Amino acid sequence: MSDRAKRRSNAFIWSWTAFVLVVVYLPIVCGALASFNKSRYFGFPIKVYSTEWWQKTLDSIEIGMLVRNSILIALLVTAISVVIATFGALAFARYDWRGRRLYQKLILLPIFFPQPVLGLALLLSFSALGIQTSWMTAVFAHLVWIVPVVTLVIAIQVYGFDPSLEEAAFDLGCSRLQVFREVTLPLLWPGIWSGMLFAFLLSWSNFPLSLYTAGADSTIPKWLYAKMVAGYTPMVPALGTMATLGAASLLLAGGVIGMLARRRRLA
Amino acid sequence: MADVAIARLPETSAELRKARALSLGARCALPVAVLLGLGFLAPILAIFGYAFATPRSFDLFRSFTLENFATIFSPSNTVWVSFAWSCGFALFTVAILALVAYPIAYGLTMVFGRAAPLISVLFVFPLFVSENVRLYGWVLFFIKNGVLDGTLKWLGLPGGPEVLFTPGITLFGMVYTYLPFMLFPMTLGLALVPRDLVDAARDLGAGRLFIWREIELPLAMPGILIGMLLTFVLAIGATAEAKILGGQSIIVISHDIEIAFTYSQNWPLGSALAVVVTVFIGALTLFALSRLDLDRMLGRR
Numbered sequence: 001m002s003d004r005a006k007r008r009s010n011a012f013i014w015s016w017t018a019f020v021l022v023v024v025y026l027p028i029v030c031g032a033l034a035s036f037n038k039s040r041y042f043g044f045p046i047k048v049y050s051t052e053w054w055q056k057t058l059d060s061i062e063i064g065m066l067v068r069n070s071i072l073i074a075l076l077v078t079a080i081s082v083v084i085a086t087f088g089a090l091a092f093a094r095y096d097w098r099g100r101r102l103y104q105k106l107i108l109l110p111i112f113f114p115q116p117v118l119g120l121a122l123l124l125s126f127s128a129l130g131i132q133t134s135w136m137t138a139v140f141a142h143l144v145w146i147v148p149v150v151t152l153v154i155a156i157q158v159y160g161f162d163p164s165l166e167e168a169a170f171d172l173g174c175s176r177l178q179v180f181r182e183v184t185l186p187l188l189w190p191g192i193w194s195g196m197l198f199a200f201l202l203s204w205s206n207f208p209l210s211l212y213t214a215g216a217d218s219t220i221p222k223w224l225y226a227k228m229v230a231g232y233t234p235m236v237p238a239l240g241t242m243a244t245l246g247a248a249s250l251l252l253a254g255g256v257i258g259m260l261a262r263r264r265r266l267a
Numbered sequence: 268m269a270d271v272a273i274a275r276l277p278e279t280s281a282e283l284r285k286a287r288a289l290s291l292g293a294r295c296a297l298p299v300a301v302l303l304g305l306g307f308l309a310p311i312l313a314i315f316g317y318a319f320a321t322p323r324s325f326d327l328f329r330s331f332t333l334e335n336f337a338t339i340f341s342p343s344n345t346v347w348v349s350f351a352w353s354c355g356f357a358l359f360t361v362a363i364l365a366l367v368a369y370p371i372a373y374g375l376t377m378v379f380g381r382a383a384p385l386i387s388v389l390f391v392f393p394l395f396v397s398e399n400v401r402l403y404g405w406v407l408f409f410i411k412n413g414v415l416d417g418t419l420k421w422l423g424l425p426g427g428p429e430v431l432f433t434p435g436i437t438l439f440g441m442v443y444t445y446l447p448f449m450l451f452p453m454t455l456g457l458a459l460v461p462r463d464l465v466d467a468a469r470d471l472g473a474g475r476l477f478i479w480r481e482i483e484l485p486l487a488m489p490g491i492l493i494g495m496l497l498t499f500v501l502a503i504g505a506t507a508e509a510k511i512l513g514g515q516s517i518i519v520i521s522h523d524i525e526i527a528f529t530y531s532q533n534w535p536l537g538s539a540l541a542v543v544v545t546v547f548i549g550a551l552t553l554f555a556l557s558r559l560d561l562d563r564m565l566g567r568r
Contacts, residue, residue, distance in 0.1 A: 001457050005475075013374040017386065020371060024393055024446070027404020030414050034407050042407055044417030090292075090297035093565070097292030105556045107299065112497060112552045114504015116521045117541050120528050121310035124538065128313055144306035147299060156565055201395035207507065221397035228403050228511060236408070240400035247395040251388075 028244055034047045035238035053234035054242075063223070063239060069135050070219045070243075074203040077142045081150050081199045086192055088147065089154035090184075094163065115145060126213070132213030141213035142203045145245075149202060150195040157191025176182070183210035186265075190258060197254040201247050311545060317538035325534060335539035346523055346540065352434075353520040357502035360441045361495050364449040367442070368494070372453035376460075387454075391449055398444050402511040405440065406431065432514030435477050441510030445501055449494040455564055456490015457483070489564055496555045519546060 034042045038050040091097070092104055099109055110118065122141050126133050165187065169179045185192075207221035214222060220243050226237045290296070321330045322338070339346055371390075375383050393401060408414045409431045416427035430436045460483050468478050484491075508522040515522075520540065527537030 010378050013370050013378050016370045017374050017379075020367065020446070021386075021389055023443070024390070026407060027401050027443075028393075028396060029404070030407040031400060031404040033414065042410070043412045044414045045421055084298040084302060087295040087297075091299070093562070095290070095292030095295065095371035097296075098292040099293060099296070102560045103296050103300065105553075106303060108556060108561075109549075109552065110303065112500050113307075113548065114501055114521060114544070116506050117504050117524065117544060118307070118310070120524060120537070121314045121541060122306070123528070124317060124534060125313040128317075132461075140306060143302060144559065147302055151299060152565070159565055160564075200495040205395050205397045207397045207399050221399060224397065224403070225399045225507075228399060228406075236403070240397070240403065246397045248392065251392065251395065255388075 028241075031237040033237075033246075035234055035241050037234055039142055040234065041232075046092075053238045057235045057238040057242065059215065060235070063235070065225050066218050066220050069193050069214075069217055070204055070221075073135055073139050073142065073219065074200045076139045077146055077203040078196050078199040080139075081143055081147045081219040082192060082196050084143075085150035085154055085199075086188065088151040089158050089188075089191070092151055093158035094161070107151055110145050110148050111192045115206075115208035116212070118144065119209045122209075123212045133213055135214055135217040135219075138210050138214035138217070139220070141209040142206055145206075145209060146199050146202050150199050153195040153198050154191040157188050157194075161187050190262065193254070193258050193261075197251060201250065204243070204247060310341075314538040314541045314545070317535050318542040320535040320538075322516045322535050323533050335535045336543075338536060339539055339543065346520075349518050349520045349523045350543075352517050353503050353505075354503070356434075356438055356441055356519070357499045359438055360445060360502040361449075361499045363438075363442050364446060364498055365453075365491070365495060368446060368449040368453050372450055372457050375450075375454045376457040377462075387451075390450055394447055398507050399511060402440055402444070402507055403514055405436075405443070409436065431512065432516050434513065434517050437509045437519075438511035440512040441502050441505055444505070444508060448497045448501060452485070452490045452494035452497060454490070456487035456493070459490065459564070460486040489559060492555060493559070496552065500552060503544065503548060514534055 012043065033044070033046065035048045035053055036051065037043070037046045037051060038048040088107070089174075091100070098242050119141060122137070123133065123143070126137055131137060133184065166179055169183045205221060207225060210219045210222045212227065218226075220239060224236055224240055227233065274557065294536045318333075318335055319331050319333070321332055322334055324330065338344055375387060379386055406413075410416070411429070413427075420426050464486075465478055465482055468482055473481070504517060506525065507517075509515065509517050509519045509522060520527075524537050524540045524544070527533045527540060
């Protein structure tokens with residue numbers, strides 16, 4: 001391939017990617033614009049900008065409850081899923097055992113399954129068992145989908161991990177617990193950290209599972225949907241934009257902390 | 268006989284103990300397996316149970332009837348229309364996404380270099396924004412007097428096209444929502460293509476099209492197929508796009524299931540529909556996954 005043809009194809013790839021990224025972020029920008037519109041109904045170009053709806057959203061007690069629910073669910077999902085998924089990832093990628101092939105495929109099934117159908121199936125099972133749906137059942141529903149994702153994220157880290165380091169620690173007389181704490185965990189830490197970020201943010205933004213399994217308790221995406229279908233107010237884009245900014249700052253902070261930790265370990 | 272039995276006993280019990288004591292890997296897998304057993308397999312079992320219960324009843328495993336399936340497959344019922352729409356949307360979504368994502372996946376593995384991690388993060392981030400927030404952003408973009416229409420009018424043009432609440436915009440919404448699910452498996456697949464092999468083929472005088480068709484595409488195929496399967500399966504079950512962007516101009520299959528579960532309170536019928544979808548998706552997924560080596564896909568770094 002001549003250099004010119006290569007340059008041309010690279011230019012195409014760069015511009016196509018840039019275009020798709022613009023399209024990906026366009027609706028998020030539209031939501032942010034709508035949240036700063038003073039009038040109750042959206043019209044573009046915006047005549048008067050104001051932060052009135054942001055203020056109203058921040059002051060609303062109802063929305064405060066939603067945010068608390070969403071954070072509570074996401075924190076619990078993160079804490080539980082990271083423990084389960086760390087062991088799950090070791091079973092996925094580190095150890096050779098008899099059921100491993102089957103287990104690797106089983107873990108993918110919830111990811112390859114439409115969430116609205118999973119949510120309804122869970123709702124049906126909860127009520128067949130006589131369990132009242134609430135934010136707690138939503139935590140369980142989120143786990144069913146998020147644990148497999150986090151397991152895969154951590155498993156990628158496990159694949160790049162040298163088992164002889166663990167064996168060396170055993171040979172030097174470490175107990176199993178010591179090896180896990182002093183060797184395995186520190187080596188897997190970057191994967192576990194990304195897994196935690198994934199768990200929190202996927203739970204934070206989840207809509208289909210919360211819709212069917214949270215019962216009377218509402219989360220941010222669930223409330224937004226209810227208002228989108230009936231009863232638009234500019235608080236909808238305002239809260240949506242806040243949730244997006246929250247996720248972005250968490251991702252940014254998580255990335256920076258991860259980078260600093262890596263640098264400290266290398267130093 | 269007795270001697271043989273006595274002689275064999277300790278050996279068998281030792282074997283038994285060995286078989287019973289779970290290996291380290293199995294013990295690590297246990298929490299995940301329990302969670303998925305209770306939270307994934309059991310609910311699917313429950314919908315299978317309900318699917319064979321008397322219509323409009325709540326007697327799980329207490330009655331057996333094929334009536335629900337008869338209702339679904341009877342020619343007077345129009346549920347197959349929803350199913351056909353869902354399948355059609357899913358097929359188009361997969362085809363469009365394959366074309367949209369391929370250049371980006373190629374760029375992420377071969378062209379972007381040091382910028383690749385940042386660009387990946389930019390494509391991952393929308394997954395952390397609820398799909399209904401992003402889809403509603405498109406409503407604000409396309410709606411009358413919205414961002415597109417308003418801008419065009421402001422420029423003195425006649426205004427934007429009325430695309431909202433049509434099947435086309437539903438398809439667009441699906442393509443938009445499921446882009447990351449095509450992009451990342453595809454990138455993993457393309458990362459499996461050894462660069463030296465491509466370079467060697469080029470040195471031997473192979474043309475670009477030839478390299479693409481004979482080397483890149485076949486070696487990246489596992490990843491591309493996973494991406495296609497994943498987007499297809501997720502698009503089959505998608506509802507938010509048809510509800511928010513499509514304004515329910517089209518009823519997709521998951522929406523039908525939801526209606527049966529909620530408004531019409533006919534759980535057995537809803538379950539039977541869910542079973543049809545699950546069997547369809549499950550057969551596809553299990554077939555594809557059985558031919559896949561996950562260690563190779565995820566392990567190569």
